[in-house]
Amino acid sequence: MAISLHRLDPVGADRAALVDFMTRNVFPFHVRTQVAVEDVEGAIRKGVYRNEDNDSYWVEHADLGRIGFLRLEDLTDRAPLFDLRLDGPVRGHGLGVEVLRAATDLVFGTMADVNRFEGQTREDNIAMRKTFLRCGWLKEAHYREGWPVDGGEPVASVAYGTLRRDWQSGTTTALVWEDLVV
Template sequence: MELTYRRFDASKASEADALIAFLTADTWPFHGAAVVDADQVRSRLADGRFDGDDTRTFWITDGDDVLGLVRLMDLGDGTPVFDLRIRTRYRGQGVGGHALAWLTAYLFAEFPGIRRIEGTTRQDNTAMRRTFRRCGYVKEAHYRDGWPAADGSAVHDAVGYAILRRDWLTGTATLPTWDDEPA
């Protein structure tokens, strides 16, 4: 695979149609809703949630094939977050790790004021948790019962990871001080 990242162009109707098709044609088990509704995507497009001053979206491609999507959010903040979606048939093939490394380098290069990048996943998303660690991200938070299932059937723990610019530059990992509770 030779992965490339192409910026989503919200001004083109064909891009909006492609985004709707992409998000509604697959399932996203470790996202807020496993199944995405087309009207919801249209509404979010109209609200600028995929492209704007504070948000950028990129297609993950291999030639003409779209493998996934990266949405970068809170770009005006010193700590952006992201949404990473890989099509089912490409999961487990290293696409997520490549995309996470790419988005990390992109954000730190493109936005000099960014100090850190954060990402959150469900505790049971072991593939993404391994990907975070392989890409230099450090676990910083564990939110008990922090991720309700969209259908209300369950509540999952959420786990937060981040990478600091200085750690990315040096290839190190600064661990949080976990044992700091006051007496």
């Protein structure tokens, strides 16, 4: 696999590179689309990138070098979520699929008590939603008007998930959406 994940040290060796990555990129589908140096430094101080609930990784590509950032969240819940951010210049080339597969391997391959891995994105983040589907993740919720948009109408937040047993078998366990009809 061309992708590998490397745990980063937000308060030590990786601090400057983390601040640089977060501030020179724009994230059009995040609640905060652009952040300042003080925002990232404040987040580092609060443990947003590494504490008992969170851990962060550089995404490295065998040929391209460092291509992005991955944070695992809610690690004490046994059903972590993630935040994935590719570097601007490498977006739009389908690399997200391999990165999400590597993140799933990391979670299920190293966290024995985790059976679910979850992700959420805005309804209009088509690139991320296609990435979920191509990796065999299942849409589990569509929270209408659940995502606030600065200066605009809220959009829906869409939740996807994958299970350890699906990761092991390479399948997607479907659910019956309308399982109760009145």
